[in-house]
Amino acid sequence: MPLNLKRLLPHRPAKTSKNRKFGTFDGVFLPTLLTILGAVMYLRTGWVVGNAGLLGGLLIITLANIITFCTGLSISSVATNIRVGAGGSFSIISQSLGLEVGGSVNLPFYLAQAISVAFYIFAFTEGWQSIFPDHPATLVLFAAYGACYLVAFVSVELAARIRYPILLIVSFSLLSAFLGATSYFRAEPLYSPQLWGNFPDGTFWEIFAVFFPAVTGVLAGVNLSGTLKKPRYSIPRGTIGAIVVSYLVYMVLAYWTSIVATPEELVTNFTVMINKAAFGWAIQAGILAATFSAALNSLVGAPRVLQAMAAHDIMPLGKFLAKETAAGEPRNAMVITGLIGIGTLLFGLGGNGLNQIAPLMTMFFLITYAVLNSVVLLEQSLGLTSFRPLFRVPRLVPLIGLVGSVFAMYLINPTFSLIATVVILALYEYLSQRQLTAPWSDVRSGMFVTVAEWAAKRVLSLPSGQDRAWKPSLLVPIQSAAALRYSYRFLEAITQPNGSLHIIGGYESGQREQMAGLLSYEQAFAKDGIFARVALVEARRFRYTLQTAMEVSTSAFFRPNTLFLPILPDSDEEKLQFIVDRAGENHLGVILYVDNPNTALGREQVINVWMREQSPDWQVGLRLPNLDLSLLLAYQLARNWRGQINLITVVEDKAQLKNARHYLNQLMELGRMPTTTRPIVAACAFEAFLEQAPQADINILGLQQRVNLAFLERMMNQTEASCIFVRDSGYESALV
Template identity: 70%
Template sequence: MTAALRPAASNGAVRRFGTFDGVFLPTLLTILGAVMYLRTGWVVGNAGLLGAWAIILLANLITACTGLSISTVATNIRVGAGGSFSIISQSLGLEVGGSINVPFYLAQSISVAFYIFAFAEGWQSIFPSHPAVLVLFAVFAICCLVAFVSVGFAARMRYPILFIVTFSLFSVLLGLFPLFGQAGAVYTPTLIGAFPSGSFWQIFAVFFPAVTGVLAGVNMSGTLAQPRRNIPIGTMAAVAVSFVIYMALAYWAAVVATPQELVTNLTIMVDRAAFGWAVQAGILAATFSAALNSLVGAPRVLQAMAAHGVVPFGQQLASETDGGEPRPAMLVTGAIAFVTLLFGLSGDGLNQIAPLMTMFFLITYAVLNGVVLLEQVMGLTSFRPLFRVPRLVPLVGLVGALLAMFLIAPIFSLVALITIVVLYEVLQLRQLNAPWSDVRSGLFGTIAEWGAKRTLAMPQGRDRAWKPSLLVPVDSARAVRRSYRFLMAITRPNGSIFILGTYGEGDHERTKGLLGYEQIFASEGIFARVALVRSEHFTQALQTTLEVYRSAFFRPNTLFLPVGAEDDEEELQFVLDRAGENQLGVILYMDNPLTGLGREQAINVWLREQSPGWAVGLELSNLDLALLLAYQLARNWRAHINLITVVEDAAEAANGRAFLEQLIDLGRMPRTTQAIVHTGAFDAVLPAAPQADLNIFGVQQRASLGFMQRMVDVTASTCIFVRDSGEESALA
């Protein structure tokens, strides 16, 4: 970094602009561009006076709503450098702000070349002998020089441009009277036109780009003295003044020429104004002003994005001079405009990409309106703007901008949206760090709150919506590490895990490692949360947690508890009783230290004898959770399931098999699931069961750690012992 450049920062020596010179003038001069001179009459010739007024009204309605939305946001937050980038990023995050404003910046930079081409065409209409290439690069060099000197110098250039545009409009107004060789207003306006050049919406599509300069002043937010005051007043004043001018020009065109003349003669203002040369000068001034405004405003958007790491070479592009001029960003913008000029000289390429640029402007307008609408709908206390608008305003602006996009160029609209989505995904991968908080978490929280209220208002029944949501109470990180593979298999892909770490006096180090499991599980796509609770009594901490979760909407539905033969059986029974009282299913996990989870290929589910009533009903007696867990594990392990039941009476074997097969069918278990019926005493047939990597048993009425350990030893596998909560259904 040279001595002349420094990182972007506020500096009291930097000139600050007010409402008139910083916002109103650049916005007004951008809106009153070449389209005003060359297309207003054409619109009237096609649509008639009333049709033209309707088109102007609709177009200005979208920009007015956008301006009002911008004014609302500007009075609610501290708008930083970059205008729309600052507004969108502070509300929806850097990723959204960047994905919208990178193409918006490119569109602004490319538009410099468009305005210069328009200037050159106007110049050659006056001086046809001047070489077009020479005119193009001369105007480009002048624009770059003015912008490069300082934004203050560029701002001073706007005053003579304003005078020229104002005088040209005065000359047009004089054309209403029979003066200076003009016939004046001699025609009766055609109220509804014949639309010879296209439909109403096609005419609207041609006209709409005329009013897309509403962000010209907002982009200068970093150079404004009081953005919170300057942006609303300057933007809305420019929109209002330009609206009156366009409506008046439509009436002027309707009374000074016939519809046929208006459609065929695009320079009707030059021909019917009191001083045609003044209108020609106005066209040149308007196109030069638009090019200059883009060349001054675009680098500040790039600088703001660079300062937050949205674009490469951020440190260099974010630098500025002691006077606050973003010279590196200006050089990049100038280079893009120069390449675009060369591209335009090579053929008709500029006209081919022009609609895409308009789309990026419109998407930016849509998102700005969407930001305000979201803030209003969420009703967060942080949204308390000094300037408030009804919800209808941003809604109309949002819908209008989106409709305008697809009316003007549906294919380019899709291309623009796809581009923004791709950019968003790229920026997501870069994990940008914003120095501010945004409303995204509040947005999803509001949606979740709305969903919770709607759900609670409906008839209760969670069996069809069941998915594993585990509460895992542990006293050390080691306990989670031992059952990590199983927890992954049981919750992937849509389950969740709530880890409750309890510690006593001086034992905090044992549970600190649990905090890292949020990120570990998240990296595998599983939602996990960890809470550390200080308590001398494990059961008391768990009971309190269960009672708290009972009234929560997003609460765990299953208690997962690693157990061992050395645990206290009375304490375990206390935990089971509390889980039942709080309608939680139970999974007691006892691993085999020698085999672990084995090859994760076979699962045995042991179902108790159902005689004499072997019918499969909607409510299974403590079988639902076992079947659901088996299905979940089989899906993630790609394992096969054995449903096993033991009958003492051989006469019941056929009923038992029919029951299991019906259970497989109605429960929609995997096709490889086998039904196995053993005859004899449970303890006698247990060793004869197929070898499995996991055995699933039901929890007895009273938990017996001795029985559990015996099952682990006899089956030579890890075992889980489950109990339904009553909110699961394997048949739902």
């Protein structure tokens, strides 16, 4: 299948010059910085320092930023390794772990973003009413939301332009705060900072949990990846730059609050910045600008995540939500996001419900961060050559980001952390059943190959235990699709639930198309829970090709352990003997299947296992004389059919009847055969008892050294049932 590069590129086509692309500063740095420097910075930084003291506050800020900084580094690393399409985190996660993981993580993340708009608008309204208390709260609420939505709806370019005056307002508010500590604007002397606080409002980690959501805006710029000129270039620089600058601002601000007010004042007065700044109105303007900016960034970023998911059929109405204007604006996704925002506002007006679900929104942000760190950690651990980012980070970085994100989740709210995890796992299960098709490959196959290689090396370093680890793994040579149909039900019965099939379809030159139908059996067996693989091989003399296949398989880790051959009307005795001998040389068990055309597998209930007389030694040893594979196959059939096993042995001397019964009872006990197993002993000629034995749906007999097709057919006719003739490989045991 040819690689479709267009589908690997961002989903929005650059159709006209109107579809403007953004650079590092306006596309990533600015939205990320303004989201981090939000209302919490103005209203909670002083409270953190008042509780924890200067050193405690700086430590809390640093720990929170270590988590986001490591996450930012992880995002930067993976962004320089792939073509980041629209949707930011969705694109990154999906290209690494598959659409199922990308969708299950980012669908709640999208909803969290869409709902968080209402939180920012409520905060904006509170700030506005602190300045204009006579203005109706509901009117201010919907006016602010309408203005914010209108800007986002018109274009991402308009939103980008508005960020510049917002940046000026926020910058001036910070300048006003710092000037408030100078002697020109302050009459009383500065305070000596309290280095370690008394934590009156909670423990160190409880204060950390309150502060941490302030720094969870690192994806604000990443989510606009589809609007960037060079995502691979801009995402690392813009994201890391915004995290570093915001960290420095918080650190300086923490020091400022510790010297302009007492710890008691910092703890009890959330508006201390307004009171202590050179111009209090500038802080109020900063709060309004920060909350409006955060709402705007969410309204711009969330629809693009929704559109990217819709383009890959993650949700219903995919085609509708994936549409965009000629300028690349996801208008339909904007409408849905806007309706979610309005619904959340109405819900918030109805009571205090928003505060109850606020921690859940934070959980979805943190899970997204955890998965992004997991992507990098996994890619680094696998050591695949496809992971060669231009920006490399030590393995410790994503590990800290992952552990820190999970730690913060359960620290902030263990209950909501569990709920969020369950929601994402449920979504993953749902999307997995959808069997989504992605236009890119991901690392999941590489991950399982690496695990399998590690397991193989570990197994090979341990003492051999093939008999204990035995399960049916059949090599099935086929020269016509009809032959596989002939054996299908029996193969299904002896390999479920954990067996496997290695089917080799042999064809002569120019006849490949006639065998192509075999490939469909992979999916047919897979639906029944059976791992099956089909290989088509051109071969003039199929038995020699099969010999080569058996020899090569001996060096494979997941090698077949049993050769399965259906006996067909045109089977050649000499060729069968050759193949059976080669199977023995390569330590493969052998099953020759003779289907009774009149009864097939009958009622699929009764299995007769025929055992030759063991005279004079009727002792059950660790190795049974060509019985291990027969008993294991009988057990498989009885388990899948919920049937009954008859263990039958025929002796010539009646004096051996007691020994024979004791032998069969021992075999049943040591072999842990099902309770429905019956021992049957007769004293007569073997073939004379064939017609007297209980009627079975299938008979299992030992295979002689020489293949005798006439004997095989006679057994099938005399028992009036299908038969299998079995030879052990020496590597299976029914007694372990």
